[in-house]
Amino acid sequence: MGNKVVVAMSGGVDSSVAAALLKQQGYDVIGMMLRLWSETGREESNRCCTPDSMALARRVAARLDIPFYVVDAKELFYSTVVQSFMDGYAQGVTPNPCVICNRQIKWDFLLTHALTLGADYLATGHYARKQETQDGRWQLLRSADRSKDQSYVLHVLTQEKLAKALFPVGEYPKPEIRKLAGTFSLPTATRSDSQDLCFLAGEDYREFLRRNAPEIGHPGPILTRDGKVLGEHQGLAYYTIGQRKGLGVASPIPLYVLAKEAATNTLFIGSEEELGRRELIAKDVNWISGETPEESFRAEVKTRYTAREAWAEITSYDVNQPGETFCSLRVRFDMPQRDITPGQAAVCYDGDLVLGGGTIV
Amino acid sequence: MVDHIYLDYAATTPMDPRVLNAMLPYFNETFGNPSSIHRYGQQAEAAVESARETVAAALNCYPDEIVFTSCGSESDNLAIRGTALAMREKTGANWILVSRAEHPAVSKTAEQLVRHYGFQVEWLETDGAGTVSPETVKKAICKDTAIVSVMYANNEIGTINPVADIASICRARNIPFHTDAVQAAAYLTVDAQSLGVDLMSLGAHKFYGPKGVGVLYVRKGTPICPLQTGGWQESGLRAGTQNVPYIVGFAEALRLTAEERTHRIARVRPLRDRIIGTILEEIPDSLLTGHPVTRLPNHSSFAFKSTDGNLLLTLLDGAGFACSSGSACKTGNPEPSEVMTAIGLSREWGLGSLRVTLGAMTTPAHVDAFLKALPELVKKSRALS
Numbered sequence: 001m002g003n004k005v006v007v008a009m010s011g012g013v014d015s016s017v018a019a020a021l022l023k024q025q026g027y028d029v030i031g032m033m034l035r036l037w038s039e040t041g042r043e044e045s046n047r048c049c050t051p052d053s054m055a056l057a058r059r060v061a062a063r064l065d066i067p068f069y070v071v072d073a074k075e076l077f078y079s080t081v082v083q084s085f086m087d088g089y090a091q092g093v094t095p096n097p098c099v100i101c102n103r104q105i106k107w108d109f110l111l112t113h114a115l116t117l118g119a120d121y122l123a124t125g126h127y128a129r130k131q132e133t134q135d136g137r138w139q140l141l142r143s144a145d146r147s148k149d150q151s152y153v154l155h156v157l158t159q160e161k162l163a164k165a166l167f168p169v170g171e172y173p174k175p176e177i178r179k180l181a182g183t184f185s186l187p188t189a190t191r192s193d194s195q196d197l198c199f200l201a202g203e204d205y206r207e208f209l210r211r212n213a214p215e216i217g218h219p220g221p222i223l224t225r226d227g228k229v230l231g232e233h234q235g236l237a238y239y240t241i242g243q244r245k246g247l248g249v250a251s252p253i254p255l256y257v258l259a260k261e262a263a264t265n266t267l268f269i270g271s272e273e274e275l276g277r278r279e280l281i282a283k284d285v286n287w288i289s290g291e292t293p294e295e296s297f298r299a300e301v302k303t304r305y306t307a308r309e310a311w312a313e314i315t316s317y318d319v320n321q322p323g324e325t326f327c328s329l330r331v332r333f334d335m336p337q338r339d340i341t342p343g344q345a346a347v348c349y350d351g352d353l354v355l356g357g358g359t360i361v
Numbered sequence: 362m363v364d365h366i367y368l369d370y371a372a373t374t375p376m377d378p379r380v381l382n383a384m385l386p387y388f389n390e391t392f393g394n395p396s397s398i399h400r401y402g403q404q405a406e407a408a409v410e411s412a413r414e415t416v417a418a419a420l421n422c423y424p425d426e427i428v429f430t431s432c433g434s435e436s437d438n439l440a441i442r443g444t445a446l447a448m449r450e451k452t453g454a455n456w457i458l459v460s461r462a463e464h465p466a467v468s469k470t471a472e473q474l475v476r477h478y479g480f481q482v483e484w485l486e487t488d489g490a491g492t493v494s495p496e497t498v499k500k501a502i503c504k505d506t507a508i509v510s511v512m513y514a515n516n517e518i519g520t521i522n523p524v525a526d527i528a529s530i531c532r533a534r535n536i537p538f539h540t541d542a543v544q545a546a547a548y549l550t551v552d553a554q555s556l557g558v559d560l561m562s563l564g565a566h567k568f569y570g571p572k573g574v575g576v577l578y579v580r581k582g583t584p585i586c587p588l589q590t591g592g593w594q595e596s597g598l599r600a601g602t603q604n605v606p607y608i609v610g611f612a613e614a615l616r617l618t619a620e621e622r623t624h625r626i627a628r629v630r631p632l633r634d635r636i637i638g639t640i641l642e643e644i645p646d647s648l649l650t651g652h653p654v655t656r657l658p659n660h661s662s663f664a665f666k667s668t669d670g671n672l673l674l675t676l677l678d679g680a681g682f683a684c685s686s687g688s689a690c691k692t693g694n695p696e697p698s699e700v701m702t703a704i705g706l707s708r709e710w711g712l713g714s715l716r717v718t719l720g721a722m723t724t725p726a727h728v729d730a731f732l733k734a735l736p737e738l739v740k741k742s743r744a745l746s
Contacts, residue, residue, distance in 0.1 A: 069678070117676060
């Protein structure tokens with residue numbers, strides 16, 4: 001393998017430092033930025049591909065004396081990430097666009113471009129680590145700085161892709177990365193961290209859906225599990241599992257969103273005890289080792305990017321459908337878990353090691 | 362890092378060392394302000410006026426018909442806006458005739474005159490080679506026309522327009538005619554008399570001069586008002602202390618170009634012809650954009666069907682070849698350029714454009730290396746688009 005690497009740059013501090021570190025380590029570094037989709041008229045607010053971010057990324061590339069190119073992925077980003085975001089809400093689930101972006105944009109479209117350009121690796125500013133086992137397999141690990149760990153969205157990586165991935169910032173704590181940005185005199189050193197989804201332009205997702213998918217906001221009944229009607233909801237998409245505020249229901253005890261049933265457009269709510277679930281099923285499972293575990297095993301499972309992992313017994317099984325086979329998994333937690341949300345990913349960990357995961361159904 | 366081969370002379374050229382040497386004394390030795398009364402000023406003024414004479418000789422015009430500006434775009438702005446406003450004041454004329462395949466310095470100025478100044482614009486259609494026919498101008502021109510602007514040679518596709526014929530149509534109607542000769546000046550004669558133009562824009566960096574200096578030729582008697590007001594420099598058409606070293610550089614670069622033009626053409630044309638012939642033969646679904654014959658001798662431009670032109674440029678750069686296109690821009694926006702649309706290319710072709718322009722440093726070995734690398738890179742960018 002050579003040492004040519006494409007760094008996915010966003011104009012943020014992490015990817016800038018990633019590029020600087022690789023350059024310092026002697027890699028032949030090329031900066032690449034994806035031109036993603038923004039709502040018409042709100043291009044300025046998109047966090048990661050505004051003219052501002054692009055100018056910053058260019059300045060960083062110039063500072064590091066590396067070539068820099070922009071690759072257009074606008075239509076692809078819309079048709080995969082944004083469309084599935086809206087479709088997901090229309091189907092009553094809470095999609096995770098970052099997972100889809102990592103699977104289809106960063107680690108497919110961009111990786112292909114990087115390889116076409118003759119690169120041996122694609123690097124990103126993700127907080128994660130990888131290591132090689134003695135028998136030549138690649139493992140994905142959480143970042144050294146647990147509070148910044150982004151391995152959750154990278155559970156979609158296969159052996160083939162992980163072999164070509166580099167995560168230069170994953171070894172460092174975040175404050176160290178900021179310090180390094182200063183040391184390297186990068187213009188992004190003081191830029192604030194990105195929050196939330198890039199195409200939401202800093203807004204609540206509900207506002208985005210009202211504008212871009214108004215058809216999905218049909219009012220419907222709010223029911224308890226035993227069928228008591230407590231009120232009317234504004235559209236399932238506007239509620240999240242575990243949500244307590246803004247339900248518009250008067251009750252002596254705090255009530256939470258328990259489930260969303262798209263078929264009947266029903267929002268189920270109930271007490272905190274009812275919120276807990278011990279079991280989940282996930283589909284489209286990827287095992288990073290490339291091998292589906294044949295026996296049940298114990299591991300920690302994380303059900304949201306921000307959730308705490310919890311111990312569970314995991315069973316992986318193949319579902320055979322005409323023409324295709326896909327992998328699913330069943331997770332049985334030791335303790336009931338709050339906020340298990342269809343559409344989010346369930347990711348399994350063995351300590352720092354990311355085993356794999358899938359989409360909660 | 363690969364050795365880079367520069368094939369983008371239409372974008373800009375490296376400065377001729379002889380030009381640099383001519384400029385150097387005017388930074389800190391002869392540094393005076395040309396408007397000053399004292400000897401320092403007089404020496405600087407002499408340098409500017411001598412440069413003006415040199416340029417006038419190359420353009421076959423009077424020195425006081427030369428206005429030094431900061432670049433070709435400024436010259437275009439001054440010509441279009443300055444003359445449109447002055448003509449309206451003089452005759453009430455309110456129409457601007459501009460070709461569809463112009464540099465944005467011309468087309469955006471026309472659009473602004475429409476939006477903010479109440480002018481009306483008629484876009485002159487081109488044929489499939491990007492040529493504006495004199496007939497088209499003849500049909501569109503009328504007594505309400507304030508200015509006609511048709512570029513001498515197109516930057517993206519290299520096509521040379523019949524500027525002299527168009528100029529004589531305008532002359533017969535007594536309507537000012539401007540040509541953007543920024544791209545043409547490196548290889549075509551810019552004789553204001555034989556071309557018969559009233560206004561002509563040039564920029565030094567296209568012919569081995571410095572960036573940051575241009576010229577507008579303004580035929581005596583052409584209605585024009587300044588855009589930048591202030592002092593009386595440049596006959597009152599362009600206020601501001603003259604950029605003495607750059608003006609000297611402009612004149613020296615143009616003088617050398619006029620002197621060596623035949624030789625320069627003889628050097629690049631065969632190389633250019635080999636590029637065109639080989640690409641059209643070896644790359645399937647490729648076509649030459651612009652006129653096959655009536656085009657700049659250093660200029661070749663292509664469209665490849667179903668190809669991501671932006672990616673192709675990226676791959677070329679990665680392989681060490683600096684080229685350009687009519688669709689790619691640094692921000693990754695893949696829209697085809699207005700010129701590609703004007704010559705009737707569909708999106709399928711227009712997105713896959715490539716411009717290869719040669720110049721002083723281009724060698725046969727460069728061309729060989731380029732032609733050897735290109736087919737594979739086109740294939741790669743097709744695979745991903």
